């Protein structure tokens with residue numbers, strides 16, 4: 001576990017909390033798809049992904065899962081759980097990344 005992995009996990013946690021706020025706003029509108037931010041570990045990523053609220057809920061059903069833009073996978077710390085045209089669901093692999101992401105799970 002190095003500083004890189006630590007930072008990568010922290011980034012994903014940060015974007016997850018942003019998406020929790022986006023989801024709240026999405027629930028108040030009638031949109032089919034909601035624009036969430038990519039939860040990848042690249043600190044400079046500002047891309048958006050479109051998910052329905054139920055798709056987003058599936059990602060949040062596991063504290064180790066994150067939704068990212070296809071191609072934004074960081075193989076050192078995660079692997080793909082589900083791939084679609086619009087987004088990937090990735091799961092954390094390294095114990096420290098798992099610890100960081102689970103400790104800060106907003107759904108706990």
Ligand SMILES: [Zn+2]
Nearest residue numbers: 038040045072
């Ligand atoms: Zn990204």
